[in-house]
Amino acid sequence: MKRSLESTSSPRSSKRQASLASFLKPKTAPSPAKAKPPIIANGEGNEDRPIILDDDDEGDLKPLTPFDKSKAKVIDLFLPSNNTNLNNPKQTERETDENLPTPWPPTNHPYHPPPTPTYNHPILIPPPPTSLHPLHFNVNPKIIHNPTTDLDLIYYKSFIDKSSSKELMNYLLENLPWYRVKYTVRGMNINTPRYTTVFGKDSTEIPWSGYMKCRPRAVPEVMQRLMRKVEQVTSSQFNFCLINYYSSGLDSISYHSDSESFLGPNPTIASLTLGYPRDFHLRHVNYKNHPRTGKEVPVEKFTLEDGDMVIMKGKTQHEWEHSVPKRKSAKGRINITFRKGIVRYATENYYNYNVGKGPLYRWDSEEKEMREVECSDGGVKS
Ligand SMILES: O=C(O)CCC(=O)C(=O)O
Numbered sequence: 001m002k003r004s005l006e007s008t009s010s011p012r013s014s015k016r017q018a019s020l021a022s023f024l025k026p027k028t029a030p031s032p033a034k035a036k037p038p039i040i041a042n043g044e045g046n047e048d049r050p051i052i053l054d055d056d057d058e059g060d061l062k063p064l065t066p067f068d069k070s071k072a073k074v075i076d077l078f079l080p081s082n083n084t085n086l087n088n089p090k091q092t093e094r095e096t097d098e099n100l101p102t103p104w105p106p107t108n109h110p111y112h113p114p115p116t117p118t119y120n121h122p123i124l125i126p127p128p129p130t131s132l133h134p135l136h137f138n139v140n141p142k143i144i145h146n147p148t149t150d151l152d153l154i155y156y157k158s159f160i161d162k163s164s165s166k167e168l169m170n171y172l173l174e175n176l177p178w179y180r181v182k183y184t185v186r187g188m189n190i191n192t193p194r195y196t197t198v199f200g201k202d203s204t205e206i207p208w209s210g211y212m213k214c215r216p217r218a219v220p221e222v223m224q225r226l227m228r229k230v231e232q233v234t235s236s237q238f239n240f241c242l243i244n245y246y247s248s249g250l251d252s253i254s255y256h257s258d259s260e261s262f263l264g265p266n267p268t269i270a271s272l273t274l275g276y277p278r279d280f281h282l283r284h285v286n287y288k289n290h291p292r293t294g295k296e297v298p299v300e301k302f303t304l305e306d307g308d309m310v311i312m313k314g315k316t317q318h319e320w321e322h323s324v325p326k327r328k329s330a331k332g333r334i335n336i337t338f339r340k341g342i343v344r345y346a347t348e349n350y351y352n353y354n355v356g357k358g359p360l361y362r363w364d365s366e367e368k369e370m371r372e373v374e375c376s377d378g379g380v381k382s
């Protein structure tokens, strides 16, 4: 993750004068008969269409905005896509994760072994409850693409259904090892303002035992199934699963891009929300003065709700930064991202910043909060 220092980034938002959006859909979908046809992006000009956005100062503990049904929450700028059903917003048919076309981990990939106590060190991750077999998915996304500003997203409303999402969130909270990583940048001590954990390994031929700085952990079974389904719908491949837990509105992630060179150019990153809704902001790297248009590029604001998935792709990571700002009275939210690292440094970096050197936290189901626990190996070697 490339970012300015955690918690220090407080850019003023661009105001609501221009936007990539050319097609606004209120939260209550219009009846199909009245729905406007999608506008096809033609490059120049779409960024000038107005959109209703909240003004916002990052980090000032504003209340969440998701429950104001009168405001447009999803920006729809459609490009034709084979898997987009534009004319049937009410379609609720869901696919499952059964009968995936190829097995995951791929049988020809020796470095994605199934989890064992060793790979899951320092704790054994038990199998998921049977209620999580199978998972059910909404595979009808909205395409959000602005060729002028290079914002390139795919948005799956309620990618997994509410009951699976609740079960999955509880299972992950209760069974994963969690960390609150501290690190130093340019002499400053940074406390990561959220809980993190990571699974997986880059796609080099280095065996799992060959890592000197960290001990890669196998992707837990249910996450493998989720990852495989996301690979199928996005036609991408992933080998890492990074998980954030925002325990309250004080937990956050400041503006950053995930354009690390170890992901290769134009990485596709899938990001799934479980639990409490949180605002998700995207800010162009040249938001004050876009080099092509000479205009301000407004901050794009979404509310990511339970089960929603956003795919960031194309040049998004190079041209945009994203954040989850602090929000008053927000409650627990898990965010899962799937990524593909192509070199050894991806593994070292991800374990360094998402596991670190301890301490380990475990979920206390009775108190419903994280507890620091004794652990002989925080994961990253000194
Ligand atoms: O929590 C989110 O929605 C975003 C997480 C994120 O940007 C990251 O982990 O790099």
Ligand SMILES: [Fe+2]
Residues within 6 Å of the ligand: 001, 256, 257, 258, 322
């Ligand atoms: Fe990110």
